[in-house]
Amino acid sequence: MTFAVGRTFLFEAHMTSIILLSVFGILNLFLGFLRSNKVLLPGAMLLLLAVFGANYADWNAEHAPYFNNMLVVDNYTVAFTGIVLLTTIVLLPFSRSYVVAGEQNLAEYYALLLFSLVGAIMMVGYDHLLMLFVGIEILSVCMYVLAGSRKRDSRSNEAALKYFLMGAFATGILLFGIALLYGATGTFALSQLATAIATPANASLQPMLYIGILMMIIGIGFKVSAAPFHFWTPDVYEGTPTFFTAFMSTVVKTAGFGAFLKLLAVALPAAQGFWMPTIQAMCALTLLLGNVGAAAQTSTKRMLAYSSVSHAGYLLIGLVASKGNLTGDAANGIFFYSLAYSIATIAAFGVVKLVVDHRQRDDYAGLNGLGRTNPLLAFVMTVAMLSLAGIPLTGGFFGKFFLLAAAGREFIGLVVFAVIMSMVGLYYYLRPLIAMYLRPAEPDATPVPVDGIQKVTLAFLALLTIVLGIAPGFLSGIL
Amino acid sequence: MLTAVLLFLPLAAALLLLLNKGATARALALGASLLEFGLAAYAAIAFKTTGSASFNLDYAWIPSAGINFHVGMDGLSLLLVLLTTFLVPLILLSAFKHDYDNPSAFYALVLFMQTGLLGVFTSLDAFLFYFFWEVALIPIYFLAGAWGGERRVAVTLKFFLYTVVGSLLMLAGFVYLYLQTGPAAGSLAAHSSELSAFYNLKLSAAEQSWLFWLIFAAFAVKMPIFPFHTWQPDTYTESPAPATMLLSGIMLKMGIYGTMRWLLPVVPLGVSQWSKLVIILSVIGIIYGAIIAIRQRDVKRLIAYSSLSHVGLMAAGVFSLTSIGLQGATIQMLAHGVNVVGMFFIADAIERRTGTRYIPDLGGLTRRTPILSVCFLVMLLSTVALPLTGGFVGEFLLLAGVYQYNAWVGAVAGLTIIFSAVYLLRMFQRVMLGPDSSFSETITDLTGGELLILVPLIALVFWLGLFPNSFMSISEPAVTSLLTQVGR
Numbered sequence: 001m002t003f004a005v006g007r008t009f010l011f012e013a014h015m016t017s018i019i020l021l022s023v024f025g026i027l028n029l030f031l032g033f034l035r036s037n038k039v040l041l042p043g044a045m046l047l048l049l050a051v052f053g054a055n056y057a058d059w060n061a062e063h064a065p066y067f068n069n070m071l072v073v074d075n076y077t078v079a080f081t082g083i084v085l086l087t088t089i090v091l092l093p094f095s096r097s098y099v100v101a102g103e104q105n106l107a108e109y110y111a112l113l114l115f116s117l118v119g120a121i122m123m124v125g126y127d128h129l130l131m132l133f134v135g136i137e138i139l140s141v142c143m144y145v146l147a148g149s150r151k152r153d154s155r156s157n158e159a160a161l162k163y164f165l166m167g168a169f170a171t172g173i174l175l176f177g178i179a180l181l182y183g184a185t186g187t188f189a190l191s192q193l194a195t196a197i198a199t200p201a202n203a204s205l206q207p208m209l210y211i212g213i214l215m216m217i218i219g220i221g222f223k224v225s226a227a228p229f230h231f232w233t234p235d236v237y238e239g240t241p242t243f244f245t246a247f248m249s250t251v252v253k254t255a256g257f258g259a260f261l262k263l264l265a266v267a268l269p270a271a272q273g274f275w276m277p278t279i280q281a282m283c284a285l286t287l288l289l290g291n292v293g294a295a296a297q298t299s300t301k302r303m304l305a306y307s308s309v310s311h312a313g314y315l316l317i318g319l320v321a322s323k324g325n326l327t328g329d330a331a332n333g334i335f336f337y338s339l340a341y342s343i344a345t346i347a348a349f350g351v352v353k354l355v356v357d358h359r360q361r362d363d364y365a366g367l368n369g370l371g372r373t374n375p376l377l378a379f380v381m382t383v384a385m386l387s388l389a390g391i392p393l394t395g396g397f398f399g400k401f402f403l404l405a406a407a408g409r410e411f412i413g414l415v416v417f418a419v420i421m422s423m424v425g426l427y428y429y430l431r432p433l434i435a436m437y438l439r440p441a442e443p444d445a446t447p448v449p450v451d452g453i454q455k456v457t458l459a460f461l462a463l464l465t466i467v468l469g470i471a472p473g474f475l476s477g478i479l
Numbered sequence: 480m481l482t483a484v485l486l487f488l489p490l491a492a493a494l495l496l497l498l499n500k501g502a503t504a505r506a507l508a509l510g511a512s513l514l515e516f517g518l519a520a521y522a523a524i525a526f527k528t529t530g531s532a533s534f535n536l537d538y539a540w541i542p543s544a545g546i547n548f549h550v551g552m553d554g555l556s557l558l559l560v561l562l563t564t565f566l567v568p569l570i571l572l573s574a575f576k577h578d579y580d581n582p583s584a585f586y587a588l589v590l591f592m593q594t595g596l597l598g599v600f601t602s603l604d605a606f607l608f609y610f611f612w613e614v615a616l617i618p619i620y621f622l623a624g625a626w627g628g629e630r631r632v633a634v635t636l637k638f639f640l641y642t643v644v645g646s647l648l649m650l651a652g653f654v655y656l657y658l659q660t661g662p663a664a665g666s667l668a669a670h671s672s673e674l675s676a677f678y679n680l681k682l683s684a685a686e687q688s689w690l691f692w693l694i695f696a697a698f699a700v701k702m703p704i705f706p707f708h709t710w711q712p713d714t715y716t717e718s719p720a721p722a723t724m725l726l727s728g729i730m731l732k733m734g735i736y737g738t739m740r741w742l743l744p745v746v747p748l749g750v751s752q753w754s755k756l757v758i759i760l761s762v763i764g765i766i767y768g769a770i771i772a773i774r775q776r777d778v779k780r781l782i783a784y785s786s787l788s789h790v791g792l793m794a795a796g797v798f799s800l801t802s803i804g805l806q807g808a809t810i811q812m813l814a815h816g817v818n819v820v821g822m823f824f825i826a827d828a829i830e831r832r833t834g835t836r837y838i839p840d841l842g843g844l845t846r847r848t849p850i851l852s853v854c855f856l857v858m859l860l861s862t863v864a865l866p867l868t869g870g871f872v873g874e875f876l877l878l879a880g881v882y883q884y885n886a887w888v889g890a891v892a893g894l895t896i897i898f899s900a901v902y903l904l905r906m907f908q909r910v911m912l913g914p915d916s917s918f919s920e921t922i923t924d925l926t927g928g929e930l931l932i933l934v935p936l937i938a939l940v941f942w943l944g945l946f947p948n949s950f951m952s953i954s955e956p957a958v959t960s961l962l963t964q965v966g967r
Contacts, residue, residue, distance in 0.1 A: 329667045332543070371625070391643075392613040398541075401606075401654075405544065405667055408658050419651050423644050430639060437625045438632045477543025477668070 015066060015073055016054040017081055018121050024051065025114035032107025037099040044110040045092050052085045069189055070128040076326060077125035079335050079479060080258040084120045084251045087342040088113060091250075093457045094350045095243055097357055109149060113247065116142035120251055124258030129178045129188040129267075132259055136174065136223060139252060140167050146244040147236060159239025166222065166232045174219025180212030190267040198270035210274055216263065217278060224256035226316060227286040230309045234293070237305035242356065245301070246349035249308040250342040257315050261322060261334055269324030279319050284417055287313035291424040299362045300352050303428055304345070307388060310425060311341050314403055317418055321407035332479050333402035339475065340395030340468050344387035347461040350454070351381040358448040364431050369441020374448050376455060378436040383462040387469070389429035390422055395468025402476060481522055482534045482550045482601050485560065486594055488515055489567075493590040496583050505575055508586035512568040515593070519557075519564040526557055529956055532603060540607070544667040549603040549674075554957035558809060558950060559600040559736055562816050565939070566728050567593050569932045573824050574721040576831065576929070579626055585721075588618040592725060599733050605653040605672040608741065612646055612697070615733065619725060623718040631717050638714040641707070645700035652693030656680060656745065677745045678964055684748040691749030694742050695757075701734035702790050704757070705764030715783035720827035723779070727786050728820040732812045735793050739805060743797070744964030754798040758884065761798065762892050764791030769898030773905070778826045778836040781906055785862065785899060786819055789874075792895050795888070796877035802962055804880020809954045811873025814861065814943050818870055821858035821936040825851065828929055829910070833918045838906060843915035848924040852911050854933045859907055861940045863900045869943025 024047040031043055058078045065072040098106050119138030126132040144167060148160025182188055184205040185196035200206060222229040237245045268275060290310025297303040315334055322330035354377060355370065356362045371378040387396030400422065404415045450458075468475070492511030496504055526533055532551030540548040552560060571589060579585045595618065598611025616639070624635040653672065660676045661669040682690070699707045715723050743750050768788030775781035793811050796804035828851065829844070830836045845852040861868035864875070874896060882889030925933070943950065 329544075386617070391617065392610045393617070397610075397613075402544065402667075405654055405658065408654050409663075412655070415654070416651065419647055423640075423647055426640060426643050430636065434624070434632055434636065437621060438635070471540075473539075473541045473543065476541055 015071065015125075016058065017051050017085070018118055018125075020047075020051045020054055021114050021118045021121070024048075025111045025118070028107055028111040028114060032111075037102065037106050040106050040110060041092060041095060041099050044114070045089060047114070048085060048089045048092070052082070052089065055081050055085060065127050067131075070131045071122065071125050072127045073125055076258075076262070076331075076479060077121070080124040080254060080338070081121045083254050083335070083339050083342055084117060084124075086339075087250045087254070087346060088117060088247070090343070090457050090461055091243070091246055091346050091350075093451070093453045094246070094353055096451050096454060097353075098243075105149070109146065112142040112146055116146075116247075117251070120255035123255040124262065126259065126262070127190050127266075129181065129190075129193075132263070133171075133175060133178060135255075135259070136219075137171065139255065140171065140223070143167075143244070143248060143252065146247070147240040149244065150241050153239075155239035156241060157239075159236045162232055163236045163240075170219050170222035170229070173215050173222075177212045177215025177217075177219060180208050180215065184209035184212060190262070193267040194269060197268065209271070213268060213271055213275060214278065217275060217282075220256060220260050220263070221282060224253050224260065224312050224315070225309050226282050226312045227289045227309065228282075230286065230289065230312070233309055234302050234305040237308070238299070238302050242301065242349055242353040245305075246346055246353070249304070249349070250345050253308065253312065253315075254338040254342055257312075257319075257334055257338060261319055261331060262326065264319060265322055265324045265326040265331070272324055276320065276323075279316055280411070280414060283313055283316035283320060283414060286310070286316060287418055287421040291421045291428075295424055295428045297428070298364060300364060300367065300432060301356070301362050303431075304348055304352065307425070307428070308345065310421065311337075311388070313421070314400060314418060315341075317407050317411070317414055318403045320411055320414065321403065327479050329402065329406035329477075332477050333399070333406050335479055336395075336402050336468075336472065336476055337399035340387060340399040340465065343461050343464055343468070344384040344394070344396055347380050347384040347458060347465070348388070350458060350461070351377050351384070354448050354450060354454065359445075364435045365439075367432050367435040368439045369436070369445055370448075371437040373441055373445055374450065376458065377448060377450065380458040380462045381436060382433055383465050385429040385432055387465045389425050393466060393469045395465045395472065397469055398472040398476065480534070480536060481518065481525075482552060483536050485515065485518055485522070485564075486550065486597050486601065488518070489590040489593040489597070493587040493594070496587040496590065500583055504583040504586060508571050508590060509568060509575075511590060512564070512571055512593070516564040516568060519560050522552065523557060523561055523953070526552070526554075526953065528554060528953055531960070532556070535603075540604075542668060545661070545670045546606045546672050547604050548607060550598070550601040550607070551603050552601055553960075554954040555736070555739065555809060555961075556600045556957075558813060558954050559732060560597055562732070562813050563593060563596050563600065563729050565935070566724070566816060566820055569820065569824075569935065570721045570724045570728070572928070572932050573724065573827065574719075576827075577719070577721075579719070585622065585626060588622050589721065589725065592618040592622070596729050596733065600736060603674045605657060605674065605677060605741070607672075608674075608737075609646065609650050609653060612649075612733065612737075613643075615730065616642055616646075619722060619730065622722040622725070623714060626719040626722070628717040630713070634710075634713040634717045638710045641700050641710045642697075645697040645707070648693045649697035652690050655690065655693075656682075674740070677741075680745075682746070682748075684752065687746040687749030688752050689749075691742070691746045691753050694746065695738070695753075698734040698737045698742060701737070702731055702794060703734070703787070704794050705760050705767055705787075705791065708764065708768075708787055711787060712780055712783040715786070716777065716780045720823055720830075724820045724823050727783070727823065728816045731786070731790055732816060735790070735797060735808055735812055738794070738797055739808070739961060743800070744961055747965045750798070750800070750965065754800060757798045758795050758881070758888060761791040761795035762888060764788065765795070765892055765895045766898070769895060769902065772902040773898070775902075776838045778829070778838060778906065778910065779823070781838075781902060782819065782822050782826060785902065786815075788895055788899065789815055789862070792874060792877050792881075792892055795892055796880045799880040799884035800962070800965060801880040801883045802958060803876050803883065805958045805962065806951055806954065807873055807876025807878075807880050809958065810869070810943065810947055810950060811877055813950060814869030814873040814940070817936050817939050817943070818858055818862045821854070821933060821940075822862060824929075824932060824936075825855045825858060828925065832922050838909050841910045841916055841918065842913040843911075843919035844922050845911040846919060847922050848911075850925045850930070854925065854930075854937065855907065855911060857937050857940060859903045861944070863903055864896050867941065867944045869940050869947070871944055872947040873943075
């Protein structure tokens with residue numbers, strides 16, 4: 001009974017995750033006054049777990065949109081919110097090095113992460129273009145700050161400046177696109193946009209509409225690092241502290257694709273004839289540049305950056321295959337792929353961060369002999385690489401399979417191209433494995449120190465990847 | 480249910496192994512593999528010989544995509560399951576002879592691979608098949624890579640890329656077939672990747688023509704067939720002996736089996752269009768492998784090329800699309816599995832004693848090693864296909880099949896027997912007989928433990944040679960029903 005009362009009082013809105021995250025973010029700032037980093041990490045994890053639970057409770061809780069139809073919390077929103085929350089929860093343990101080093105601004109970092117999650121949730125829950133813009137801005141501004149969080153490191157500063165300049169430019173284009181769309185249709189609401197585009201009132205406004213759509217695609221394409229708007233990715237990823245790089249390449253991408261799919265599927269299905277070839281071209285280009293770029297890298301971190309570009313390419317196949325449908329096989333494929341990709345990426349970045357912190361080098365040779373010195377780290381990295389490469393037994397395989405099978409019926413050319421590109425992917429995902437297992441460590445190599453909670457998290461990530469690769473049934477087809 | 484137990488018992492044992500060390504790990508690995516063989520033997524006894532699969536298990540694995548966990552065994556599968564479960568304990572025993580670093584992981588990977596291999600031989604769903612196909616690859620990559628010789632990094636990378644590219648092409652073919660099942664529109668759940676659903680597809684000859692190469696790519700690389708073989712000799716040579724035995728004894732059969740089950744009946748029109756080319760490639764492989772084998776000075780490499788030559792004959796027999804050719808391929812898969820494992824084991828035994836497998840360094844070993852010589856000779860003569868041995872039955876049937884297809888091709892393929900006599904007997908003469916070498920006086924004969932491995936192999940060689948019908952009768956209905964699907 002009390003629960004029911006509490007629910008009506010506080011949880012009435014069902015936007016619990018947004019509310020809780022905002023409140024907890026502020027709470028975290030106050031926790032910072034304690035000057036005790038030891039409390040912060042478990043505190044932030046617990047808060048996020050609570051939000052995850054609250055988000056889970058929203059599953060199937062169909063509810064009318066909020067704020068004059070600006071925000072919806074339907075299963076689509078809940079599913080993608082679940083991914084970004086889970087990703088952040090499993091990411092947090094890798095901030096242990098900040099705790100140990102006595103980082104003064106840790107509370108602010110956590111608060112910024114929580115706030116940026118609010119932005120991410122708004123990006124997948126928007127029903128109104130302004131909400132999309134606000135969401136993207138909340139997320140991006142937090143990320144600009146975090147990219148430059150290592151204040152005395154010139155590379156971190158460079159990354160932040162690059163990210164900010166490029167990001168601000170892209171945001172401007174996005175906003176311009178929204179404005180043009182509004183000019184052409186007279187509305188910001190997704191469903192009204194769809195009607196207005198399907199039955200244009202004034203044919204002379206069509207060019208304005210298409211330019212608007214193109215600008216929006218460019219703006220979001222930048223955020224998810226889809227080619228040809230991906231050039232910032234490797235540099236920013238490399239300079240940003242690894243902990244936040246992992247966040248960027250998972251949460252930002254998942255939220256970006258959640259927003260992208262929703263935009264195309266709900267607002268622009270009638271303009272399919274226009275955006276379909278555009279997205280197809282971007283998809284092919286992203287796959288090509290991402291994979292070929294990754295194959296040329298010698299630094300594990302830069303390889304992961306290019307690999308994140310290539311995964312944007314696979315996800316774009318999902319957008320093509322969705323053909324403006326928010327619930328079908330393609331949407332499910334995007335959901336599953338984002339989840340599998342996020343988990344594997346966090347695991348990979350987690351291992352890379354631990355190894356780089358200890359061995360002070362981020363090329364492949366830095367991983368040499370890890371199979372001998374740290375069997376757990378090497379195993380987790382192996383699972384992550386196999387998953388990213390799309391080898392069976394891992395979630396990444398089914399992610400690719402669902403997307404390619406959904407696209408296969410009509411876009412066979414794109415599927416064949418993606419398969420060829422994933423062969424290129426095998427080459428560079430195998431290189432860390434070769435370093436870890438087939439090459440000996442430096443004679444004076446010591447085991448990389450790993451905390452208990454990091455061990456548990458890494459094992460959990462590997463296990464989850466394998467579970468997704470063996471029994472994907474429980475999450476495939478839920479949308 | 481029995482099939483599921485067969486599949487997951489080695490996996491469970493592999494996981495347990497990671498928690499154990501030393502003698503316990505050995506006992507656990509060996510015990511699990513013997514239990515597995517016992518189960519397979521029980522399956523063989525309980526097996527009712529029909530054209531369709533027994534011991535079925537059909538579980539809705541991914542309902543949202545119409546994919547089922549469907550496994551079962553017909554006669555053909557059963558024979559390969561028997562071969563796998565028979566060889567794995569022996570391979571493990573041979574691994575015990577070595578002092579590998581981190582032995583528990585080594586044994587665990589062998590058992591893990593067994594799950595993959597058995598899965599390949601029992602899957603009745605295309606995605607499950609592909610799934611196990613790759614599951615079998617991952618452990619062998621690490622076995623060959625982490626415990627291999629000096630050039631292992633480059634060699635295993637080549638092996639991995641070759642096989643994965645092949646299997647990705649197969650996957651693309653399967654996805655295409657899968658999307659042809661069920662209604663043209665609608666969700667993935669309406670499609671099916673069942674083997675039977677693939678058999679029922681009626682695709683045009685043009686589609687089957689390119690689908691043939693997509694699917695065959697994986698099998699051609701795995702066997703391997705000329706010109707997809709370039710990974711093979713290096714990988715066989717650089718891998719540790721047990722991994723070489725797994726590769727040549729069992730993994731190679733995945734390619735032949737896959738062709739018989741997943742290629743011939745699925746794209747019969749494509750097969751009839753391309754079979755001539757494949758047979759020509761196979762025959763080229765037979766001659767090519769044999770000629771290169773003659774020139775080899777490394778025992779292991781010589782056996783690798785000999786295996787290349789023999790697998791060519793198996794492929795030619797399969798693509799002859801005759802009952803006798805397919806039956807011959809089935810028997811030869813068993814015989815070749817036994818022979819090649821025996822040969823590699825003996826090569827390994829000699830290398831462990833002398834520290835070399837370089838033929839010119841060896842010679843005159845037979846005086847001190849009468850038992851080793853006899854065992855070597857038996858394995859060798861079976862590989863040469865001397866009557867009374869398993870190799871004879873297999874190659875005879877295969878040649879009869881190829882001869883039925885075309886007498887001239889049969890005649891050329893028949894050279895394999897002459898060639899293999901040349902290079903194998905020459906090797907035997909130079910290693911075991913011939914002028915004395917520095918090892919002639921010091922080398923020791925086989926130990927009891929080593930005989931424990933060779934005696935079952937030799938027994939099977941003669942069983943296959945003397946009573947082939949006890950195996951052929953199991954596979955015959957399966958082969959007949961496959962050929963009915965192909966339309967022959």
